[in-house]
Amino acid sequence: MYNQQEFARAAQALCDYGRILYSRGWSPATSSNYSVRLNDHCCALTSSGKHKGELTPADILAVDWQGQALSAGKPSAETLLHTQLYQRDEQIGAVLHTHSPVAVVLSQIWPQDSLSLTGWELQKAFAGETTHEDTVTFPLFANDQNIDRLSALVESHMQAHGQGHAYLIRGHGIYTWGKDLAECFRHLEALENLLGYQLELLKLGK
Numbered sequence: 001m002y003n004q005q006e007f008a009r010a011a012q013a014l015c016d017y018g019r020i021l022y023s024r025g026w027s028p029a030t031s032s033n034y035s036v037r038l039n040d041h042c043c044a045l046t047s048s049g050k051h052k053g054e055l056t057p058a059d060i061l062a063v064d065w066q067g068q069a070l071s072a073g074k075p076s077a078e079t080l081l082h083t084q085l086y087q088r089d090e091q092i093g094a095v096l097h098t099h100s101p102v103a104v105v106l107s108q109i110w111p112q113d114s115l116s117l118t119g120w121e122l123q124k125a126f127a128g129e130t131t132h133e134d135t136v137t138f139p140l141f142a143n144d145q146n147i148d149r150l151s152a153l154v155e156s157h158m159q160a161h162g163q164g165h166a167y168l169i170r171g172h173g174i175y176t177w178g179k180d181l182a183e184c185f186r187h188l189e190a191l192e193n194l195l196g197y198q199l200e201l202l203k204l205g206k
């Protein structure tokens, strides 16, 4: 099981981040899901279908790595996209999935199956990245309502190409992760800005 105090802390933190992410326009119309690791077999996760700007701790539940609910609530439809990350890397402490307009539009029109960025100072916001001269690469997966199949695709891609910092789902949004919510939010904020730069370049015909 899990420690109730840790669950309560995690649930409140997810509600607080929900307000921030909703206010930025990155989690409209009940979209998005967020989670925090509780221990080596379960995490706190947003319940399905909740307005992310109005979350209360009652909208957060605990799930195990198989996506089974360990407390009251209906697990997010995309639970397995969170739990697979915790299962594959014990350093991951938080996962954020969002639907910003920039991520949705760019992922929909980007022709390649990955987006490689180089030359941007903000790349250094990703853990372990030390220079704008390196290249950070983000895979783009086709959207799929079958989350079992999508999570299997994500896993096989990570096994072949490494875990990276984040991925995009076309016309859908971003998944990113970090050692805790603060780092995960930093990754998300950096990626949002980097995607914005790329979209601007496309608009300029560059």
Ligand SMILES: CSC[C@@H](O)[C@@H](O)C(=O)COP(=O)(O)O
Pocket: 029, 030, 031, 032, 033, 046, 047, 048, 049, 050, 075, 076, 077, 078, 097
């Ligand atoms: C409201 S459309 C978005 C959903 O289909 C889904 O992609 C999403 O991000 C939220 O699903 P949820 O089951 O609430 O966690």
Ligand SMILES: [Zn+2]
Pocket: 031, 032, 033, 078, 097, 098, 099, 172, 173
């Ligand atoms: Zn989604």
